Amino acid sequence: MTHLILTLVAAGFVAFSAGATYVRAGWVTRSLTDYGVPRSWWPWLAHAKAAGAVGLLAGLVVPFVGVAAGIGLVLYFAGAVVTVVRARWYSHLPFPVLYVMPVVASMVFY
Template sequence: MFIGYAVLAVLLALALSASAFMTFTRNPAVAGNMTKLGVPEGWLPWLGTAKVAGALGLLAGLAVPVLGAAAAVGLVLYFAGAVVTHLRAKDYELAPALVLTALPAIALVLRIAAS
């Protein structure tokens, strides 16, 4: 189970890091999507920071199980919020947000099972 967690944690950390970078640099695709969803531009640094914290927490979870579990819970909540934001904006392109909600949930199960 630990190897599964490790692989998933590293892949998620890479994806979250790239997403955070695009959020911090206000990539037109990200900024445009956030505007479409009604997310204030002032939230972007906070959202990017949450992604970085989640990525670092997942990686820290390789050595300290409770940090990995906490990061996974935080990421599930973060991306569940993204799903709710899409639904409130009546934007039904939910697949990426749903997948990104499920992956940290799987990481949480693997981290707990590996402990």
């Protein structure tokens, strides 16, 4: 039961992040611009997060898919942390960490 709840929360967080990137929410676009992420990458980043959220949900039925999605999301958000550090926006470090924490918590239960 714990795994189910954590997976749903993780997928929800990541799907929210993907959706905010898809609709180009101001708080997302300002940050991506400040970090120096090219606009041409934005849709691909949103696709990656959306695929990760779907993969986490699929992992409830096919565990290998969930593990693969979780690993992909951990790598994605690790890249986000590197991007934030390279841009020297240290006050923004909690945000990618906040999104990856439920993913890691969900993977603990596989």
